[in-house]
Amino acid sequence: MRNIALRLAYDGTDFIGSQYQNQGRSVQEALEQAWEGLTQERRRVNLAGRTDAGVHAVGQVANIRTETRHSRRTILRGMNAKLPPDVAIQAVAEVDPDFHARHSANRRSYRYLIDNNAAWLPNLRNYVWFVEQPLDQAAMAEALVRLEGTHDFAAFTALVPEQRSTVRTCYTARLSSVTMFDRHLIAIDLAANAFLQHMVRVIVGTVVLVGRGKITPDGFQAILEGRDRKAAGPTAVAHGLTLVSVGYPPGLLRWDAGEVTD
Template sequence: MRSIKLLIEYDGTHFCGWQRQVEGRTVQEEIEKALEKVIKEPVKIHGAGRTDAGVHALGQTASFHANITVPVDKIPIALNSILPEDISILGASEVDESFHARYAAKGKKYIYQIYNSPLRSPLLRNYAYFVPQPLDIGKMQEAGQYFLGTHDFKGFMASGGSVQDSIRTLYKLDVYFHEKIIKIEVEGNGFLYNMVRIIAGTLVEVGKGKIDPKDIKQIIASGIRDLAGPTAPAQGLYLGEVIY
C-alpha cells in the first residue's frame, strides 16, 4: 500500500464542482474513475478543498492510498491518457502514509480574475467576471489591506456554510491590473464558504465607488453579510495553490 499526493489543474466550466455527487459531473469522480482503470480496483481520493461548480484550479491537491505499481513519475502520464481534456495531473509524489491532502494543508492561495472593459469578451466568459464599469484600482488595493490579519469573517461567508469558527487569518491580498484584466490574489490559513468570492464582490463595489475603502474595517467587525458586497461569479475564481 502506497500513499500518493497529486497536483491537479482543471477547467471547472463543465463540472458541478470538485466533490463527487449523486448526479452531475465532478472532478473527484473523473479522477477516481481514471485511477480505477490504472490500478484495477476502486480508489477514493481526498482533495485539499472543495471547489464549487464553475470554479477552476491551477494547483488543487489530492491524496490517496492504493496498491499501485506504476512508478510515481509515470502516474501523471498514465492518468492523463485516460482523463478528459479539462483535467490534468501536473505531478505526483509519494508521501508518508499519515498524509491527508485536506488535514495537512497549512493554507491556500486563491486568484480571482475580473475582465474590466466596456465590451464583453466571448473568450473570457467562462474564466473571468465581466465588469463593464470603470474600476478604481488604487481604491481596491487600499481596501484590500484592511482584510489582512486575523479577523472573524462571518460577514464574508455565504449561507450554507456549516463551520462553527469563522475566524481566519489572511497573509496576503494583492490587486493587480494588466491589459483589462484585474487579478485579486488572496492567501490565508483557511477560507469560509464563498469567502473569496464575497471579498472580490466587495472590492468591485469599492472600485465602483459604492463602498469607501476605509469602511472595510467596520464591515468586517460588524459580521453582517448584507454590509459586504455581492458574491462574485464562480467563473472568475481559481484555486491557485495549497500550502503545506
C-alpha cells in the first residue's frame, strides 16, 4: 500500500468548503471523483486544513492511501486532466504509511488580503475584502503581534466545543503591503500549529476595528486575554482568506525540486 501526498490549490468561490457535505460541491468530493476516474479506486482523501465556503488555497495538502502504480508525474497530470478548473494539483510526493495530511501537520499558514481603497478592484473582488474606511496599518500591526506565542484563543473563534482546548501557538501574526494588478493591498499573515474554527476571520474582523480606531492595540490584547467571543469584532468575509501552506515535522514530507518527476 502506497501513501501519496498531494499539494493542491483551489478557488473557493464556487465550493461549499473543503469537506464533503450533503449538498453542494466540496473540494474533497472533487478530489475523490478525479482519483476514482484516474485509478478506479474509491478512496477517502484526507485534507490538512478545513476551509469554509469561499476560502481559497494555494498550498493545501492531502493524502490518499492507494494501490495505484501510477508514477507521481502521471498522478499530477492525470488528476489535473480530470479536475474542474477551480482545483489543481501542484505537486505529488511519496510519504510513509502513517503520514496523515491533517493529523501529522504541525503548522498552517494563512494570508488574508484587504483592499483598502476608494473603490474595489473587479479582478480581485473574489480574493480580497474591500474595506472603504481608512485603516491605520501601524495600529493593526501593533495589535497583531500580540497574538504571537501560546494563548487561549477562545475570544477569536466561532464555536468552543465543551472540553476541547482553545489554546493554540501562533508563530506569526504580521501585516505587510503587497501589490497585485498595480494595487496596494494589506496582507495579514497568520501561522499557527493549528487554528480554531473561523479564527483567522474573527482576528481579521477585530484587527480591522483596530485599524478604524474603534479598539486600541491594548484593547485588542485585553480581548485576547478576556477569552470572550462577544468582545471581539465581526467575522471577516470568507473570500479574503487563502490557505497558503501546511507544515510538517522535518523529514515527513518532501516535495522534490523536480516535484513531479519519478
